[in-house]
Amino acid sequence: MPIAHSACPDAFELSAVHKRYGAIPALDDVTLRFAVGSTTALIGSSGSGKSTLLRVLLGLEWPDQGEIRVDGQTLLPAQVLALRRRVGYVIQEGGLFPHLTAQGNLALLPHHLGWSKDRIRQRAEELATLTHLPLSVLERYPVELSGGQRQRVALMRGLMLNPDALLLDEPLGALDPIVRHELQDELKAIFDQLGKTVVVVTHDIAEAAWFADRMVLMRNGKVVQDGRLEDLCQRPADPFVTRFVQAQRTLRGSP
Numbered sequence: 526m527p528i529a530h531s532a533c534p535d536a537f538e539l540s541a542v543h544k545r546y547g548a549i550p551a552l553d554d555v556t557l558r559f560a561v562g563s564t565t566a567l568i569g570s571s572g573s574g575k576s577t578l579l580r581v582l583l584g585l586e587w588p589d590q591g592e593i594r595v596d597g598q599t600l601l602p603a604q605v606l607a608l609r610r611r612v613g614y615v616i617q618e619g620g621l622f623p624h625l626t627a628q629g630n631l632a633l634l635p636h637h638l639g640w641s642k643d644r645i646r647q648r649a650e651e652l653a654t655l656t657h658l659p660l661s662v663l664e665r666y667p668v669e670l671s672g673g674q675r676q677r678v679a680l681m682r683g684l685m686l687n688p689d690a691l692l693l694d695e696p697l698g699a700l701d702p703i704v705r706h707e708l709q710d711e712l713k714a715i716f717d718q719l720g721k722t723v724v725v726v727t728h729d730i731a732e733a734a735w736f737a738d739r740m741v742l743m744r745n746g747k748v749v750q751d752g753r754l755e756d757l758c759q760r761p762a763d764p765f766v767t768r769f770v771q772a773q774r775t776l777r778g779s780p
């Protein structure tokens with residue numbers, strides 16, 4: 526469904542984007558817009574192009590055809606470094622540098638940008654409060670952290686520079702169900718509180734619906750449906766949408 530244009534340019538826009546890896550179409554004619562301050566969940570089966578979509582938005586990959594616009598401007602290679610400072614990117618299992626403590630991971634980019642130690646420490650403390658992480662944990666190395674703590678640190682790292690947008694690639698994929706549930710609550714509260722543009726990739730449709738009203742369902746590099754959960758359930762654009770929705774198990778015996 527096309528989204529109405531407004532006076533404010535979109536945070537991100539893909540126009541007729543194609544990206545192939547050899548014979549594999551990772552993105553196949555994708556046109557999407559992400560409004561400033563909106564939260565969108567990208568869902569779809571494995572290999573459907575979700576991670577590639579985030580990577581082209583960040584300039585980590587370039588489309589073979591089509592255009593990416595960020596805040597209304599065509600994304601060019603010369604702008605990529607600046608873009609990465611304005612967009613927090615968090616991947617599954619955090620992607621933290623193992624040879625640095627959590628604090629060292631948080632400090633890396635701000636230090637490179639010339640922030641003072643005090644400013645880095647103060648920002649880390651603010652974010653530890655936001656993500657409910659005890660400060661003592663920041664002295665530990667990633668291997669000494671639980672999966673949930675690693676994801677909290679990774680999220681803090683993504684937020685250190687107070688980015689305009691957050692791109693999250695399966696941020697909770699590797700966590701046990703209880704920690705995942707807790708972090709779903711916390712992330713939702715953080716999204717609501719910070720009001721940033723968020724695009725979050727998940728395989729889990731319930732998690733997608735928890736985070737976002739808008740879901741973009743992908744398959745084989747194409748957008749199959751872009752809508753709300755009730756659209757996917759009640760007005761599926763394709764039989765695959767119904768299969769995808771029905772593939773989520775409900776618990777037998779639960780109330």
Ligand SMILES: Nc1ncnc2c1ncn2[C@@H]1O[C@H](COP(=O)(O)OP(=O)(O)OP(=O)(O)O)[C@@H](O)[C@H]1O
Pocket residue numbers: 546549550551569570571572573574575576577578
């Ligand atoms: N660097 C690469 N080289 C070759 N093929 C790639 C590369 N990156 C992705 N692909 C292929 O492109 C397709 C889309 O991959 P992508 O990682 O974007 O999917 P995804 O939906 O994020 O999958 P998952 O949910 O399993 O992470 C897949 O078939 C994948 O194997």
